[in-house]
Amino acid sequence: MMIVAILGAMREEIEPILERFQYTSVEYANNTFYLIDYAQGKMVVAYSKIGKVNSAITASVMIEHFKADYLIFTGVAGSLNADLKIGDLLLATSLVQHDVDICAFGHKAGFIPETSHYIKTNEDLNKIALKSAKDLKLSIKEGIIATSDQFICSSDKKEWIKNTFNADACEMEGASVALVCEAFKIPCVILRAISDEAGKEAEISFDTFLKIAATNSANLALKICENLKKKL
Ligand code: SAH
Numbered sequence: 001m002m003i004v005a006i007l008g009a010m011r012e013e014i015e016p017i018l019e020r021f022q023y024t025s026v027e028y029a030n031n032t033f034y035l036i037d038y039a040q041g042k043m044v045v046a047y048s049k050i051g052k053v054n055s056a057i058t059a060s061v062m063i064e065h066f067k068a069d070y071l072i073f074t075g076v077a078g079s080l081n082a083d084l085k086i087g088d089l090l091l092a093t094s095l096v097q098h099d100v101d102i103c104a105f106g107h108k109a110g111f112i113p114e115t116s117h118y119i120k121t122n123e124d125l126n127k128i129a130l131k132s133a134k135d136l137k138l139s140i141k142e143g144i145i146a147t148s149d150q151f152i153c154s155s156d157k158k159e160w161i162k163n164t165f166n167a168d169a170c171e172m173e174g175a176s177v178a179l180v181c182e183a184f185k186i187p188c189v190i191l192r193a194i195s196d197e198a199g200k201e202a203e204i205s206f207d208t209f210l211k212i213a214a215t216n217s218a219n220l221a222l223k224i225c226e227n228l229k230k231k232l
Contacts, residue, residue, distance in 0.1 A: 005068035078198030099148035122187035143168030147175035
């Protein structure tokens with residue numbers, strides 16, 4: 001039986017999924033996990049709470065405790081690329097931690113020894129994600145995501161991240177989740193819809209567009225799950 005984990009950071013990011021199914025819930029490690037029977041398998045759905053540490057805990061629990069075989073992250077992000085507008089979808093090909101700084105020792109920004117500098121997502125799953133977007137007639141771009149424990153809402157900071165990491169979007173959970181999945185050898189997709197442009201007043205844009213962007217991403221996450229089940 002195949003188990004697919006669907007993870008968001010905030011309740012709003014998984015609510016569109018929970019609304020569509022009947023579920024049971026389990027409390028574990030200071031979090032709630034929603035279990036859904038789906039096709040011949042199961043989905044385990046949760047929101048981690050914001051940030052790299054919380055999302056790493058929840059991803060680890062989904063894999064080690066709930067035995068997820070695949071993980072799909074769904075949520076919203078700030079755009080660093082002028083071609084990515086509010087509501088647009090971005091599929092991460094690789095992710096980097098932009099707040100990691102041990103540059104004093106001659107390391108590049110974002111690099112931690114003995115780990116991947118840019119953590120790759122799973123190519124086969126990404127192909128399924130692209131096909132799923134096509135099925136739903138949604139346009140989607142592929143790109144690099146820069147993750148940190150900071151909400152980016154300044155044009156200076158935005159330019160620095162964009163130029164230093166060649167990143168297309170910024171958020172607060174993707175790289176940590178991808179790192180967990182890499183460590184446990186669990187294929188993952190990191191999917192984001194744009195809620196803001198990470199510049200001045202990004203927080204106002206975020207509040208305005210969170211729901212619509214989160215729903216766009218969640219709808220595609222479910223389609224990916226459906227197509228994944230068909231393939232296996
Ligand atoms: N409104 C929330 C805080 C949201 S923090 C509260 O008050 O509790 C922003 C969340 O959305 C994070 O989970 C992050 O992954 C994502 N995100 C969207 N836009 C972002 C940006 N410009 N910078 C960083 N993270 C962003």
